[in-house]
Amino acid sequence: MDIVKLKDLTVDGKGTYGVAAPAVEYQENLPTYLRITDILDDGTLNLSELKSVKVPDSERYMLRPNDIVFARTGGSTGRNYFYDGTDGAFVYAGFLIKFSLDPKKVNPKFIKYFCQSEQYKQWVRSFNTGSTRGNINAQTFGNMEIALPGRKQQDHLVSILESIGKKIKLNKKINDNLQKQLYEIYKAWYQDFLCVDDLTLIESPYGKIPQGWHYSMLGDLCKSVSVTHNFNTDRLIFLNTGDIEDGQFLHSEYMAVADMPGQAKKTIMPNDILYSEIRPINRHFAYVDFQADNYVVSTKLMVIRANSFDSRRLYHFLTLQDTLEELQMQAESRSGTFPQIRFENISKLPILIADSNTETAFITLLHAAYNQIEHNNSENKKLSELRNSLLPQLMSGKIDVSRIRL
Numbered sequence: 001m002d003i004v005k006l007k008d009l010t011v012d013g014k015g016t017y018g019v020a021a022p023a024v025e026y027q028e029n030l031p032t033y034l035r036i037t038d039i040l041d042d043g044t045l046n047l048s049e050l051k052s053v054k055v056p057d058s059e060r061y062m063l064r065p066n067d068i069v070f071a072r073t074g075g076s077t078g079r080n081y082f083y084d085g086t087d088g089a090f091v092y093a094g095f096l097i098k099f100s101l102d103p104k105k106v107n108p109k110f111i112k113y114f115c116q117s118e119q120y121k122q123w124v125r126s127f128n129t130g131s132t133r134g135n136i137n138a139q140t141f142g143n144m145e146i147a148l149p150g151r152k153q154q155d156h157l158v159s160i161l162e163s164i165g166k167k168i169k170l171n172k173k174i175n176d177n178l179q180k181q182l183y184e185i186y187k188a189w190y191q192d193f194l195c196v197d198d199l200t201l202i203e204s205p206y207g208k209i210p211q212g213w214h215y216s217m218l219g220d221l222c223k224s225v226s227v228t229h230n231f232n233t234d235r236l237i238f239l240n241t242g243d244i245e246d247g248q249f250l251h252s253e254y255m256a257v258a259d260m261p262g263q264a265k266k267t268i269m270p271n272d273i274l275y276s277e278i279r280p281i282n283r284h285f286a287y288v289d290f291q292a293d294n295y296v297v298s299t300k301l302m303v304i305r306a307n308s309f310d311s312r313r314l315y316h317f318l319t320l321q322d323t324l325e326e327l328q329m330q331a332e333s334r335s336g337t338f339p340q341i342r343f344e345n346i347s348k349l350p351i352l353i354a355d356s357n358t359e360t361a362f363i364t365l366l367h368a369a370y371n372q373i374e375h376n377n378s379e380n381k382k383l384s385e386l387r388n389s390l391l392p393q394l395m396s397g398k399i400d401v402s403r404i405r406l
Helices: 107-115 119-127 136-141 153-190 311-318 321-333 343-349 358-396
Strands: 002-005 030-036 052-055 066-070 080-083 090-092 096-100 145-148 214-217 222-224 235-239 254-256 264-266 272-278 285-287 295-298 299-304 350-353
Touching: 030 052, 052 343, 066 107, 096 136, 107 145, 107 153, 107 358, 119 358, 153 358, 254 272, 272 311, 285 311, 295 299, 299 311, 299 343, 311 358, 321 343
Parallel strands: 030 090, 235 295
Antiparallel strands: 002 145, 066 080, 066 096, 214 350, 222 299, 235 254, 264 295, 272 285, 272 299
8 A cells, every 4th residue: 555645736836826806696607615514524415505706717727527616714714525527516715725636647536535445534633723724825735644555445435435425415416406395385375376275365564465364473482592511521623613504514523612712612412403603695504403402503693493483494494595595684673793693693584384284284394394304414424424433444445345245
């Protein structure tokens, strides 16, 4: 097994920075813009908020199969995405560094999986200062050392990990479809009123609604909770705004309490909703569906707790695109360094409440769908852990890949 540097496995021996240009709203006639915020910790993409970019030399920054890009700065340092062409065409942004892997020198997907391994993550963490992630430039990424097995072993290892990856991808696709179905049902019932047989409309402060329905203000249905953690242990799992995204918790790593930043304060409990105060449109939210005594969260995350209202129904409403866009507009209208909201903004949002039979039916659907989504997410977490535990053993030769039959 050889020790090689990443740059020595590339076509041109170096990393290249992306284009420094502002994102614009997505347009089919413009290239799609790949930014740090589009890349998740597991190396996949958040395709829900893609933007475009308008630059004269976009072709120069287009990703091509077997390229891998790395986030070089901020809380996302080290995140990476391997491009195989299946997600569409992308121009990569300036806070990303691209390396073009040479298939003659390495199985490119071997590097993809290496960069999801614990060994790689430890290397990234070695640049941290306390709780702050360090920046990593192109030269440093290029000099990253990789233990490279022979080509046959690489190929077999990739085939094993790809089979796990396909199952993870299928679960994510199922979850995406469930989310889309929930929205279509919500739209049909709560906007088009197709669930009402004998429709009689009455006036309301927000337009006509079915008889027997009413609007409530979210402030009457939930509250913002801020209970300081007692820090009765030396290590806890700290969640900042960037550690939750689109309903998922991106890590569960313990951290020394002594190294935590000052904003690490709040406790959470099952059925709480975590919701970022900053830029709601970036979808930094999650639902707590587990015992969370060993978690502490940032003061920049609102902890929203339902009163007598169903917490899943509340979570669904808060994460609707229409709700996020309304809150983003309010965030951008206030003065300050960042577009930011307070619980006051949420409390004043009106939510349409149907008659009891319709509400019960919709909540039943919500719980069934979210239970399946959680099951798939849990399975993906176990598959990812299996993949990550296999990876160092397969790479080191502790497990003979030639003996594994798929």
